[in-house]
Amino acid sequence: MAACSLLFRLLLVLLTFSDLPAQILGLGVGINYGQIANNLPSPSRVAYLLRSLNISRVKLYDADPNVLVAFSNTNVDFIIGLGNEYLQNMTDPVKAQNWVLQRVQPHLPQTRITCITVGNEVFKSNDTQLWSNLLPAMQTVYRTLVDLGLDKQVTVTTAHSLDILGVSYPPSAGAFRQDLGEYLHAILNFHAQVKSPFLINAYPYFAYKYNPNEVPIDYVLFQPNQGTVDSITNLKYDNMLYAQVDAVYSAIKAMGHTDIEVRVSETGWPSKGDENEVGATPENAGLYNGNLLKRIEQKQGTPAKPNVPIDIYVFALFNENLKDGPTSERNYGLYYPDGTPVYNIGVQGYLPELVFSSDSTKNALSVFSLLILVIAYLISA
Template structure:
């Protein structure tokens, strides 16, 4: 049994450590939430994958979505228990229709890593059906089927699913949610894809951005409604279900659209959602404050294991966009400012995530020195108190 003097010393040690961490700025609020994040790399100033791996583990991020199958990233996350979605780009969809090329792609990009890095899903193409390339649209399902058959031939189909990420704009109607429907001209493409998902038990991935809806019509759409803030909400007249935020309404409109074409056994997941911290003059709502509120409130909803009004027992499955600001992305200013973090590892804003390890990613030597000094001081204090307890 521990002596009272030893207990007193231990208690004193704990108080001193807490005091030192507090005054040195190292005591951070840890947001206990497990969520997914998109790791885009259209930038020339990003940290190495090894540093990103340490950053994400310190933030308790256990799901990552890539837009390719970067071997440096997959190697950096060896034995990390992080689950990966990896991607086959639109430019490679046609090649994947060839079974031998699909097998070769898996042998190069999946087999060498899957024993130590958890690859759980492969996306074939990105937002293909919202584009204008009808050849690519026609090739999408055959390519998905070919990749799945290649997984089967390699004995990997029980570990890895096959999907594709869609833009929310494939919906022709999304309000009220119960009346959600796909664009009529896309149904010949979507219905067979949904049949594939049903047969292979793979998720339907959708990129949903309430920001785009607000940007298009800020005069009619409540900012509080899109930011998960207190508001009057919106009631679906067909179901009497009340929605207090747009993202949940969008998710349920996708479920309704899927049901309208004959499927009720497909899981809808949000492969992208986020809010830009900066935008052009014609991008209302693209502010740092709104980005902080949107993503912070979203993470709180995820932590609560909430489901949508239509699927209350199914917690939302979300991949936040994005990990870093990406300075080489084309398009409006907002496209380069969706990141939760700057490339040097410092947060763009505070959404309650653990930040205790971020200083080691900073480009500032001073930050690293201070972190080391804090650690050394704690060791000295602990050693002195241990010696003191032995003398008492």
């Protein structure tokens, strides 16, 4: 009986440790899974990594079938993307239907595709034809989903850069750029009609990078600071991200809508940059993302929307070595491609290391074999 009792306690310990990651995590954070690299782990390994992190929301920039198949039956919710180069084609109902039939429908319901982003940061370009194609493309994709009976499980939106704001401070005075007024007003009407969220890519890092002497580093990193007070509403802000989100809410309200949710489809901090990229360090990246995860875990809302937990997708899962632009563009990842963390996120258990090496695998097998021997001995005793 003593041996059986010891065996039971041993098994209980093992089961407890096997469940530990899920107990520690449980965050509502999403992750951007970019793939502009030639050295990333396979999608099946990525699926394992995200399961170990208990992350169940992923945003892609395309509709890569290899990823969608690898995540089948994993209960991970996916946002998939249609690149800007597809917008003109997506205004054609036949081409839109073909894309949905080939890229979306075959993966449902085994892979949980919940949203399609039609275009990304379209208004960051100077291509007014692209601007004009955005809403018709969104409408055509949505109508295709309706025709196929998929509109209740898959919604349609697009992601915007904060460049769409003409006024961002104070947050209550937020307003869109005048040259985008007619486009954004029509897009907001679409969101209200189909009940889809308004997505923004918000990076306090950029504000600090361009004005390091004026923007307090603690304010952008969610560190303790004096904060700022909105002179119109008297609401206090202790971080820039929440101020940016509320500025977008104000801009939307100025166009007559209070029924549209703002979500952050990208935010993050680079761990490395060029000489002129002030603040791009592993320490700052760890503080930004670590403190952000704590806020998400607390289900915080912004000062203007305290009862609406802010919905955030962190950018990005991996460093991407083939991205264009300054060094920072290739160093936003939480992980190196070999599965090791780029920096300590600052909260125990949130980001356990994914180990690919054969030596580590052998060590794990040796420990498991030892446990089997102990259990066998206890049973025979």
